[in-house]
Amino acid sequence: MEIEILGVPMDLGSSRRGTDMGPSAIRYARLTEALRQIGHTVRDTGNLEVPVAESLDMDHPRLKHIEAIEPTWRRLAERVARTAAAGRAPLVLGGDHSLAVGTVAGLLDAGWDDLGLLWFDAHADFNDSETTPSGNVHGMPVSCIVGQAAPELLAYTRWMRRYLPADRIVMIGLRDVDPGERQRLRASGIAVYTMQQIDEMGIAEVTRRALEHLRTRGARRLYVSFDMDVVDPDVAPGVGTPVVGGLTYRESHLAMEIVAESGLLAGMEVVEVNPIRDVLNRTAELAVALIASAFGKRIL
Ligand SMILES: [Mn+2]
Numbered sequence: 001m002e003i004e005i006l007g008v009p010m011d012l013g014s015s016r017r018g019t020d021m022g023p024s025a026i027r028y029a030r031l032t033e034a035l036r037q038i039g040h041t042v043r044d045t046g047n048l049e050v051p052v053a054e055s056l057d058m059d060h061p062r063l064k065h066i067e068a069i070e071p072t073w074r075r076l077a078e079r080v081a082r083t084a085a086a087g088r089a090p091l092v093l094g095g096d097h098s099l100a101v102g103t104v105a106g107l108l109d110a111g112w113d114d115l116g117l118l119w120f121d122a123h124a125d126f127n128d129s130e131t132t133p134s135g136n137v138h139g140m141p142v143s144c145i146v147g148q149a150a151p152e153l154l155a156y157t158r159w160m161r162r163y164l165p166a167d168r169i170v171m172i173g174l175r176d177v178d179p180g181e182r183q184r185l186r187a188s189g190i191a192v193y194t195m196q197q198i199d200e201m202g203i204a205e206v207t208r209r210a211l212e213h214l215r216t217r218g219a220r221r222l223y224v225s226f227d228m229d230v231v232d233p234d235v236a237p238g239v240g241t242p243v244v245g246g247l248t249y250r251e252s253h254l255a256m257e258i259v260a261e262s263g264l265l266a267g268m269e270v271v272e273v274n275p276i277r278d279v280l281n282r283t284a285e286l287a288v289a290l291i292a293s294a295f296g297k298r299i300l
Contacts, residue, residue, distance in 0.1 A: 001040050001295065002088040005031065006079055007047035010072060011240075012056070012065035013098030013138035018276035019240045023047055023093040025275040025284035031093075034292045043088075048076055050095075062129045063153060069137050070156045073102035077160075080106025084267065091291065094271030096138040096240060097125055100225050103269055104145045105160045107223060112266070116219025117145070117164060118210060118259065119171045120252075121227040122243040124178075124185050124192070129153040131180030138240070138272075139178075142169065148188055166190045167217045170210040172255070173198065173230035176243045195245055203251040207258040215264075222264035224256075224294060227272050228283055236286055238278025249286070256293035268294055 007023030032042045051068045059067045076092075080103050083090045092103050107115055119125075119142065127139040128149035143149035144156070147163030157163075166189035175195040177185065185192065191213050193206045201209075214222065229239040232246035247255070259265055270287045278284065 003035055003040050003042045003091050003295070004083045004088045005042065005044040005091045005093065006083070007093045008050060008076060008095035008099045009047050010050040010095040010099055012051070012053055012069050012072070013096040014136050014240045015064070015134060016240050016274070017053065018274040019094060019096045019272055020050070021275045022095055022271070022273035022284070025273055025278070025281055026093050026270065026287050029281060029284040029288040031288050031291065034288050034297070035295060038292060038295065038297045040295060045079075048072070048079060060135075062132060062135045063137060063156070064135045066137060066156055069098055072099075073105065074159055076102030077106035077109060081109040084110035084112060089265075090267040092269035094269060094273070097121070097227050097271045098137040098141050099271065100141040100269065101144045101157070104164055104223070107267065108162050108164065112221055114218055114220035115164065115168060116214030116217070116222050116264070117169045118214070118222060118224045119169055120173050120224070120230040120255070121171060122173060122229045122246055123176050123227070123241065124171060124174055124181050126181050126185045126188065126190075127178060128184075131178060131184065133178055142190070145169070146188065146190070148184070168214060168219055170213055172206060172210060173247055175245050198247070198251070203247065203255050204258060207255045211258070211262050211264070220264065221266040222259065222262065223266060224259060224268040226268065226270045226290065228270065228287060229272055231286065236283045238274050238283030240272040240274050242277075252290055253293050256290050257298070259294050260296045265294060
C-alpha cells in the first residue's frame with residue numbers, strides 16, 4: 001500500500017495543552033520504519049500549519065477557537081482529498097480529535113462515497129454548541145461529520161460539500177458520555193459499542209459486528225479514527241482526556257488485527273497523543289504499534 005503521512009499539530013480543540021506535540025512523538029517512535037518493515041511505501045509529507053493557541057484571542061465560549069479551527073479543517077480537507085484522490089492511504093497524526101472533521105470531509109471530497117468510519121474512543125465526541133459542558137471542539141467532531149448539530153455549530157460546516165450518513169459510523173469503546181450528548185447520540189443513527197458490550201462479547205466479536213454493520217450499509221472503504229484514550233490509561237497514559245476502564249493492550253491490538261484482516265482499510269488517523277502526560281513516550285510507541293497492526297503487521 002502507498003501510505004502518506006500528514007501531521008496535524010493542533011490542540012485548539014481541547015483545553016489541556018500538549019496534543020499539538022503528538023505528531024512529533026509518534027514520528028520519534030519510528031512510524032515510517034514500522035510501516036516500511038511490513039512492505040508499505042511510505043511518504044511523510046510533514047505537518048499541516050496550525051495556529052498556536054497563545055497567538056489567538058478566545059473568541060467563542062461555547063466553541064473555543066472555532067475561528068481558527070474551521071480554516072484548519074478546510075486546509076486539512078484539501079490535503080487529505082489530494083492524497084485520497086491519488087489512490088494513496090492517508091495516515092493522519094493528531095493533534096486533538098476535532099481534526100476528524102477535516103479528514104472525513106477530505107475523503108468525501110475525493111469521491112469516497114463508499115466510506116465507512118470506525119471511531120475508537122472513550123468519548124462519543126457528539127456534543128454541539130448547545131450540549132457542550134466545556135466548549136471544547138474536540139468533543140464535537142462527529143456532530144459536524146454527520147451534519148447533526150445546533151445551527152450555531154453547523155454554520156461552521158457550510159464549506160463541507162456533504163455529510164457522512166450516520167449509519168456509516170460505528171463507535172467502539174465508549175465509557176464517558178455527557179448527558180445532552182447521550183440523547184442526541186441515541187437518536188442519531190450511529191451504531192455504538194460501549195465498554196460494557198466489549199466486556200460482555202469480547203473485542204473480536206464487537207469489531208467483526210462493527211465491520212459487518214458498515215459492509216451491509218455499503219461501506220467498501222474503511223477509515224479508522226483512533227483516539228488513543230480508548231485504551232486504558234494504565235497502558236496509554238499520554239492522552240488528552242484519560243478515562244479509566246479502557247481497552248487492554250491486547251484488546252486494542254486485536255481490534256486492529258481484525259481491521260487488517262477485513263482488507264477494507266483505506267486510511268487512518270491516530271489522535272490525542274499528549275507527550276506532556278506520557279511516560280517515556282509509551283503512548284506514542286503504542287500508537288505506532290497499533291498503526292502497524294491495522295496496516296497488516298502479523299505475529300506470524
Ligand atoms: Mn475523541
